[in-house]
Amino acid sequence: MDFLKIAFELVVGYIALFALTKILGKTQITQITAFDFISALVLGELVGNAVFDKDIGVREILFAVSCWCVLIFATEMATQKFKRVRKLLEGEPSIIIHKGKIVYNQLKKNHLDINQLQHLLRSKDIFSIRECEYALLETDGTVSAIKKSDFATPTRNDLSLPSQEIGLPITLVIDGEAIYDNLNAISKDLDWLKNELKQQGIPDIKNVLYAEWEKEKALHIQTY
Structure with a gap:
């Protein structure tokens, strides 16, 4: 050959x-x-x-x-x-929970059993079927779900709180190595990073497993 x-x-x-x-x-x-x-x-x-x-x-x-x-x-x-x-060719979503009730015919049609349904719901942070108002089985096999109002997490709008700017966390250290591109992206340098680590009692970057920066928050650091 x-x-x-x-x-x-x-x-x-x-x-x-x-x-x-x-x-x-x-x-x-x-x-x-x-x-x-x-x-x-x-x-x-x-x-x-x-x-x-x-x-x-x-x-x-x-x-x-x-x-x-x-x-x-x-x-x-x-x-x-x-x-x-x-x-x-692509199929269409199926409603498998409607107003808190399991639509058994749709489960049977899509060859989905209760254990599989529970697994899919847990991936959406729903650990009991009684918490779910609607659930749709998507064409790619995932589930989209809406919780009942009693179990839904309140939003800032629900609590009449003012809007808050959302920042993107930036990873600065992985496995003891600084990520220079990310430091440049936040207009920081290696000396600044070392100083931040020393303030938290960490003498060397090599001691850091993971470090994450987010605007107006303290540097999140995890050592080995």
Whole structure:
């Protein structure tokens, strides 16, 4: 077996698949529907089988990936323009909890049992079905849920509090190493970081597992 040939074909297949993912967009990686899942499997099989077939070379790999790219792109265009095609290929969300009641028919239709439902709700910080008013099973298999008013977290607007600016936390140290790009982003330097660490009794950056900066807040530091 020609190992150099296999390696070359793998590299070509990798580049082709990467380019294809960029062309088709992020839905091949996230928000995977049933159609996207099948698409990803077929792409892997095309390249995988081609690599170990002695009669197939680089041209055949590129041709197969290109043909599949055209088919997927045409399908994506069709789902954008025609609602019926979109429903057939991508599916549609299903209401599995309606006004606090489990919609059993929808659970059965989507092959979802109660344990799986509980798991999905826990991922949305709902640990009891009695806390949930509505829940929708999305086309990618995740759940979107709305809590009952008695269990919902009050917002600042609910409490008549003034709006507050939201800051973005910036990571400054990971595994004992300072992240210089992030320091520059907040107009700080290494000397400032060392001084902040010394004020909290930490003599060396290497002692820091993680450090995070947020505007108008003290530096959050965790050591080993």
